[in-house]
Amino acid sequence: MKKSNNLTPAKTVLILVSFGMSLSVFSQKKEISLWDKIPDEIISKDYSEKIVTDKNGIEEDVRKVTKPTLTAYFADSEKSNGTSVIICPGGGYGMLAINKEGFKVAEWLNGLGINAFVLKYRLPSDLIMKNKTVGPLQDAQEAVRLVRRNAVKWKLNPNKIGVMGFSAGGHLASTLSTHYNDIVYVSADTTSAKPNFSILIYPVISMQEEITHQGSKDNLLGKNADTETAYKYSNEKQINANTPKTFLVHATDDKAVPVENSINYYLALKKEKVSTEMHLYGNGGHGFGLDLKGTNMSWPKTCEKWLITNDFMLKPDGYVFTYFKGNGEDGLHLAYSEDGYKWTALKNDASFLTPEVGKDKLMRDPCVIKGGDGLYHMVWTVSWTDKGIGYASSKDLIHWSKQEFIPVMAFEEKTRNTWAPEITYDENSKKYMIYWASTIDGKFLETKSAEEKGYNHRIYYTRTKDFKKFSKTKLLYEPGFNVIDASIVKQDQGFVMYLKDETRNPVQKNIKIAVSKKLKGPYSKASDAITGNYWAEGPTAIKVNNNWTVYFDKYTEKKYGAVKETPEGWKDISEQISLPAGTRHGTVIKVSEEEIAALKKE
Numbered sequence: 359m360k361k362s363n364n365l366t367p368a369k370t371v372l373i374l375v376s377f378g379m380s381l382s383v384f385s386q387k388k389e390i391s392l393w394d395k396i397p398d399e400i401i402s403k404d405y406s407e408k409i410v411t412d413k414n415g416i417e418e419d420v421r422k423v424t425k426p427t428l429t430a431y432f433a434d435s436e437k438s439n440g441t442s443v444i445i446c447p448g449g450g451y452g453m454l455a456i457n458k459e460g461f462k463v464a465e466w467l468n469g470l471g472i473n474a475f476v477l478k479y480r481l482p483s484d485l486i487m488k489n490k491t492v493g494p495l496q497d498a499q500e501a502v503r504l505v506r507r508n509a510v511k512w513k514l515n516p517n518k519i520g521v522m523g524f525s526a527g528g529h530l531a532s533t534l535s536t537h538y539n540d541i542v543y544v545s546a547d548t549t550s551a552k553p554n555f556s557i558l559i560y561p562v563i564s565m566q567e568e569i570t571h572q573g574s575k576d577n578l579l580g581k582n583a584d585t586e587t588a589y590k591y592s593n594e595k596q597i598n599a600n601t602p603k604t605f606l607v608h609a610t611d612d613k614a615v616p617v618e619n620s621i622n623y624y625l626a627l628k629k630e631k632v633s634t635e636m637h638l639y640g641n642g643g644h645g646f647g648l649d650l651k652g653t654n655m656s657w658p659k660t661c662e663k664w665l666i667t668n669d670f671m672l673k674p675d676g677y678v679f680t681y682f683k684g685n686g687e688d689g690l691h692l693a694y695s696e697d698g699y700k701w702t703a704l705k706n707d708a709s710f711l712t713p714e715v716g717k718d719k720l721m722r723d724p725c726v727i728k729g730g731d732g733l734y735h736m737v738w739t740v741s742w743t744d745k746g747i748g749y750a751s752s753k754d755l756i757h758w759s760k761q762e763f764i765p766v767m768a769f770e771e772k773t774r775n776t777w778a779p780e781i782t783y784d785e786n787s788k789k790y791m792i793y794w795a796s797t798i799d800g801k802f803l804e805t806k807s808a809e810e811k812g813y814n815h816r817i818y819y820t821r822t823k824d825f826k827k828f829s830k831t832k833l834l835y836e837p838g839f840n841v842i843d844a845s846i847v848k849q850d851q852g853f854v855m856y857l858k859d860e861t862r863n864p865v866q867k868n869i870k871i872a873v874s875k876k877l878k879g880p881y882s883k884a885s886d887a888i889t890g891n892y893w894a895e896g897p898t899a900i901k902v903n904n905n906w907t908v909y910f911d912k913y914t915e916k917k918y919g920a921v922k923e924t925p926e927g928w929k930d931i932s933e934q935i936s937l938p939a940g941t942r943h944g945t946v947i948k949v950s951e952e953e954i955a956a957l958k959k960e
Contacts (some may be wrong), residue, residue: 392426392500396480397543398488405485410453417461420478421453424486426497428504429476431464432512437471440515441670443557444475444501448525448645451482451494451577458647459524459559466648469904470662470671473514477501479530482578491579491587492542498534499542499551506549518670520602521553525615525645526574528561529593532623535604536596555670557605557661560612560644563619564592571615594619597626603633605664607657609642635664676954677701677900678726678755679909679937681944686722686739689713692755693938694954698902698946699931703938705960710756715748715763716740723896725780725845725945726755730788734947735825737764737779737792745770747779747794749825754953756960766792766820766831772799774813778896778943782846782853784877791877793819793834795842805840809862815842817857819878835872837884845897845945846877849906853877856897856908857884867893869910869921888921888928896943909935911943 408421428444445467447459454460456478464474479497482490502519509516523531531553538552545551562571565579565588579587589595604627608620620636627634637660648658665671679693679701689709693701704710713721718741726736733751736758740748746765752758767773779794795815806814817835820828835841840860846853852875859866868887874880889910896911906923912932918941919932949957 388430390428402485419453427478431474433468441518442473443520446523446527446530448527450573451526502551503549520555522557524559528558532593536593559607563623569616569618594622594626606636609639612644614644675948678949680724680726681941683940686720689721701937714761717744723778723943778843789821817844858895869897898945
């Protein structure tokens with residue numbers, strides 16, 4: 359088999375740019391000044407902010423902050439219930455790890471539908487503060503007040519404002535959670551500075567000698583802090599029944615900030631009957647952030663579940679896989695998944711809809727989408743040799759309309775087949791495009807192959823608004839090779855077509871990509887293969903955890919596979935997914951939790 363080269367995201371960008379398309383920004387990022395007049399400020403000409411960047415010019419950490427700000431990342435309002443989180447990066451009160459424990463975390467929260475605000479707070483310094491011990495707390499209190507004051511303007515929920523802190527940022531977050539009523543400056547109004555919840559990741563909590571992080575303590579309180587001040591800022595000692603509910607994460611082998619910081623805070627919360635959850639990991643050390651290896655790397659998913667349970671996130675949609683088994687004679691099968699990886703058959707893997715139309719009355723390659731009218735629309739292959747496709751619609755994937763036969767290729771006498779139809783909805787035109795693969799004898803003879811029994815497909819399409827009247831069938835894609843199983847999704851500012859190269863000599867039998875600004879094309883030249891050294895067909899793509907994931911039928915191996923788009927290229931994740939035995943060529947769609955619950959009852 360010819361070895362295929364993966365199309366990396368960088369190559370995808372080049373293709374998009376060549377078609378005049380731009381990639382959308384992941385989130386709406388905006389830096390906001392925290393103060394009109396900084397309280398208790400001392401002007402020092404010898405003290406100026408310093409930003410440290412990596413070799414690529416990316417801002418990594420900040421030192422000597424003089425002008426505190428909030429960098430706002432506003433989430434998609436359709437995916438949010440108005441929850442916001444103010445993020446306090448760590449750095450021992452000597453610097454701020456603003457990228458790893460700030461901006462990256464904000465993007466992750468945005469992906470969950472949560473608005474995020476990265477707090478660039480002033481670091482304790484006698485050079486710019488009359489009382490360096492309260493300087494960071496002043497900024498944290500004002501950050502909450504600023505977000506709460508603008509809740510209506512920014513479409514936020516003023517009762518769902520949390521604070522999140524890493525390491526010394528965890529100390530600031532826990533200080534805010536226990537000292538939100540302390541009068542450390544004169545506020546412009548009576549807006550509350552109390553966070554509604556806190557998330558503390560490997561936090562410095564205590565200023566007690568036996569477990570504190572000495573660098574953080576020295577920077578905040580000074581090297582000769584008295585016992586009373588150390589007690590006051592040992593936040594495990596300051597908890598009461600009004601302390602916000604808290605989620606804690608720590609690694610047992612943390613040698614910088616002892617795990618007892620989190621344990622003692624948890625026990626104090628529990629004593630006061632404050633809702634709390636703690637996750638301790640055997641390894642991870644300190645400063646693992648979101649993505650280092652180790653048992654600790656599971657904490658973001660656990661935190662997500664905590665946020666859902668406490669109503670700080672919309673309940674996420676699940677996924678449904680539509681597929682056929684055998685030759686498609688028994689009809690539509692469905693499986694569901696919560697994570698896009700592990701799939702469970704619904705209805706004990708019995709059919710949800712038995713095929714009734716077409717020459718052979720089959721239901722192969724069932725493609726289902728949710729349309730602009732809120733209905734689920736399905737098309738499928740009805741026969742090996744027919745000139746049309748099947749169609750039905752449903753409100754709930756359980757009860758289906760009368761099945762119809764759409765003779766999309768009846769006009770062409772030499773049509774041999776009409777296979778693997780799919781639908782994509784165009785929000786701009788409010789029309790559906792149905793497209794499929796057909797062989798027309800006598801066409802594209804330069805790629806005809808005896809090894810494929812004369813089959814030599816190209817992709818054709820028709821458009822409709824109501825599935826009653828259809829436009830004249832036209833050629834959609836002619837890549838210069840035998841092509842089948844096209845599946846088109848909206849990505850960024852255009853459309854991406856995943857397709858199977860059916861070439862037998864030299865052997866391809868893999869999945870490739872083409873792109874276009876418009877749904878009906880023209881589409882670019884096909885990319886290199888994104889799948890590996892196996893035969894693949896029936897691609898279906900969806901975003902899982904903000905990464906495009908393409909599932910496909912490894913039909914010669916009689917199992918399913920998948921690849922995931924990463925910054926380094928397409929990564930094969932076939933060993934991480936599991937689908938019901940016998941699953942054949944289908945599509946994956948997002949479905950609400952309520953709809954999946956109803957399907958489970960069938």
